[in-house]
Amino acid sequence: MKKLFFLLLFTALFFLHGASPDLTKGVWYLSVPENKGKIRHFEVAYKLNPNGSAEMIRSEKQLKQWNQMRQKYKEKTGKDFPEIKMSWKLDGSELHLILIAGDSSKKQLGTYLIGKNPAFLLPKEKKSAFILARKGAVMTPEESKQFFKTITEAHQDNFAKNLKLPENIKLAEPEKNNGSFFDMDWKKTPENSFQKYVLSAIGKGEKLSDQAECTLPALKKLLSTPEGKELLLRYLASNCEWRLYQEPQNTLHAVRYFRDQNGKIIPTLHQYYSSLHSDPAQQFQFRFEIVFPGKPWNSSPIHPRLRTERSKNTWNTPFLCGGALVNIFDETSVPGRQMTKAALDWTDKEFSALLAAKEWKKLLPAGSIRKGKPDLILRDSYQGGIYNAEVWCNPGEKGSIYLKAFEITKGTPLSARRLAMASTCNPGWSDEPNEQFFSAMHFTIYEGEWGQFYGARFEIWFKPASGAPERKLFEKNYKIQGWSR
Incomplete structure (x- = not known):
């Protein structure tokens, strides 16, 4: 049949x-x-x-x-x-x-x-x-x-083909980027910084053996009490060199930011930082993350000294510490995980200082807090339609912020789900309305093509940890373009 x-x-x-x-x-x-x-x-x-x-x-x-x-x-x-x-x-x-x-x-x-x-x-x-x-x-x-x-x-994306810039509406323009992201010299950063300390260790710093056990005693001590954990999370939220954010699975993640040679925080996709320097001795890739609570991705077993099968000396080092999961990605041409060792030493000193501090705000690096009004500053990233955002706000209570964006003339939402996921973070807060805390974001607007500029309204929304209704903190209009696939 x-x-x-x-x-x-x-x-x-x-x-x-x-x-x-x-x-x-x-x-x-x-x-x-x-x-x-x-x-x-x-x-x-x-x-x-x-x-x-x-x-x-x-x-x-x-x-x-x-x-x-x-x-x-x-x-x-x-x-x-x-x-x-x-x-x-x-x-x-x-x-x-x-x-x-x-x-x-x-x-x-x-x-x-x-x-x-x-x-x-x-x-x-x-x-x-x-x-x-x-x-x-x-x-x-x-x-x-x-x-x-x-x-x-x-x-072809014809979203912005027939759109015109709105009249009688003030549009800010994104700041220009500071050179190519891929050509940045990440070692040119303030002397007394995590970034400088870690990158200077390549080829010079103390090494870790393949069998070395990793730990952060100060982190373990902070997480041993509810008060210590609350202090740590507020410090991470307020610190411009950390991004604290919540995943859909309700796990909190804290990842390290790097700065450019001008001292500005540069957020990246997933916060991996690397150098493609012509000199192999200068090449690296690095990421530092702490996850609360300490659950490995996909419930997979934790291998404390997991060495990947890539070329060079590539290590992914996850370990449990006081109920948190610390995960360090370290790739250089030099054996011995020197960046990992330096990162552990610096972070343990940083958290030890937090344990001993009477005023924790004095430990925050420059650029974490400023006086003034809330603001959103967009910067062009390495391609049109891809942006870095600098948010200054103070919601006055614990919670998270995220961005919404709309085309101005028709009110069409822009990249709604992706934008919310990319921009979500937990900012610092205080009882002083004039005190603004720094947050950084990296995101893509997918509507439109390169060179087709249109007006967009960006709204900064706050979701209180108390469970109270979400509220809009402020908004700002920008002239933007979409990313060409």
């Missing part, structure tokens, strides 16, 4: 589309068109069988990797790797490839259009550059031109 069904479908397609290709002949390679009609094949190919089943044809290299993966899975779980099946079906002039993992899990691998050229099938998804093609297939110049035109048009 299945063979008869597919025969009838092929017959119908023959009359509807002329000489429709026999899809079951030979194999179809996952491919991408290139300039002048050339088509480049990947090692992945599919064989469509007349009974509606399909199979993936693997190269020798892929087959070896596949068997190794199955073997590792069995060694780890004691079970065979779940059987994976494929099928295909026709829907009018569309070919649907379907992946079946296990007994019931189905996933659409792709939908391809059966056109006039029997040598290749174009994707139904206009943004996709992947096609199915026969070995040796080529496109005509006109087919190639139309294919790339379709992709380009599908990726």
